Amino acid sequence: MIPDSIIVALQKEMQKLGYISRDAVNQIAERFHVSPTHVYSVASFYQQFSFIPQGKNVIAVCTGTACFIAGAEKILTMLKEELGISEGEITPDGKFSIQKNTRCLGKCSTAPIVMINERVYENATVEQIKEAIHELR
Ligand code: FES
Incomplete structure (x- = not known):
């Protein structure tokens, strides 16, 4: 099960930077005591998250x-x-x-x-x- 809070953290990162950076993945992983791989897999599952910078x-x-x-x-x-x-x-x-x-x-x-x-x-x-x-x- 994916904690909603990880998704919320990813959404906030998208709003802030327009994409999910490697640093963000590591910080979220640390905050929620999960592996960076877990955060990557959650973010990869949803089309709303991008690992590359996007336009406004x-x-x-x-x-x-x-x-x-x-x-x-x-x-x-x-x-x-x-x-x-x-x-x-x-x-x-x-x-x-x-x-x-x-x-x-x-x-x-x-x-x-x-x-x-x-x-x-x-x-x-x-x-x-x-x-x-x-x-x-
Ligand atoms: S092919 Fe289904 S919405 Fe475009």
Whole structure:
């Protein structure tokens, strides 16, 4: 069983730094008297935690089968051109990052799905996501 407090500690770290650093893993492990491997395994289980730095605004384009068929690739291509970064990278100003390998987000019936931070865009279009990016700039 995973103590809720480890998850809360990981969430606080994500809010503070935007990712889970090696130091954070060690500190959380020490605080909760568990091994760093245990903390890694907990953080790896949840998609909300990242071990690499992320932008202020995190974009996830689902590339699962339903979203791929519905045009997710066009949205991803637009984002890469618009932001000048690839999946797994951060814009130089730190404002945006595109998550790597985003798989099914469980909303296949309204594909394609794009998430920008906590907001979910269903039946997402290139124009809609481009506008959302411009508003966040
Ligand atoms: S494949 Fe994208 S939500 Fe399921």
